[in-house]
Amino acid sequence: MAAELEFRGLFRPQAMRQLVPGSWYLGFRCQSCHETFAILDDPAGNGEVEPTGAGVIEVTCPVCAAANRYTAGDMLVFQSATAMAGQEVTPSGG
Ligand SMILES: [Zn+2]
Numbered sequence: 557m558a559a560e561l562e563f564r565g566l567f568r569p570q571a572m573r574q575l576v577p578g579s580w581y582l583g584f585r586c587q588s589c590h591e592t593f594a595i596l597d598d599p600a601g602n603g604e605v606e607p608t609g610a611g612v613i614e615v616t617c618p619v620c621a622a623a624n625r626y627t628a629g630d631m632l633v634f635q636s637a638t639a640m641a642g643q644e645v646t647p648s649g650g
Contacts, residue, residue, distance in 0.1 A: 557604070558600075558604045558605055558606040559599070559600050559604060559605050559606070560605075560606050560607075560608045561582070561599065561605050561606065561607050561608065561628075562607075562608050562609035562611075562628075563607065563608070563609040563610075563611030563612075563613060563627075563628045564609050564610065564611045565611050565612075566611070566612050566613075566614060567611055567612070567613045567614070568613075568614050568615065569595040569596065569613065569615055570595070570615075570616075571583075571593045571594065571595055571615055571616060571617065571618040572593070572594040572595060572596075572618075573618055575594055575636040576636060577636055577637060578635065578636065579597065579598075579601075579635070579636055580597070580598035580600070580601060580602060580603045580605075580633065580634070580635050580636075581594035581595075581596065581597060581598055581633075581634060581635075581636060582594065582595060582596040582597075582598055582605070582607065582631055582632070582633055583595050583596075583631070583632055583634065584613070584615065584626045584630055584631060584632060585630075585632060586617040586619060586620060586622060586624065587622070587624040587626075588617060588620050588622035588624065589617060589619050589620040589622065591617065591619040591620070592632060592634065593617060593618050593619060594634075594636070595613070595615055598633060603633050603634075603635060605633055606633075607628040607629075607631040607633070608628050609628050610627075610628075611627070611628060612625050612626070612627060613625065613626045613627070613628075613630075613631070614626075
């Protein structure tokens with residue numbers, strides 16, 4: 557059963573630049589360059605987390621430096637395959 561992670565209001569995280577291979581992260585696919593980046597460690601640590609809430613997340617892409625706004629529904633839960641940001645990742649299948 558997935559744990560819910562609720563976002564409210566405006567949240568301005570910093571994109572993570574160093575990912576640990578095999579670890580789970582929450583992030584987005586950049587609206588500008590379509591690269592995937594992480595903003596948070598998955599608090600569950602196993603991809604069993606479901607972002608919810610009506611909050612807005614404003615974050616700057618670490619790849620192309622575009623600042624865009626996202627919602628919890630846009631959020632990806634993924635396992636880092638490599639230490640490099642922007643590599644292909646596999647979204648959680650639930
Ligand atoms: Zn980008």
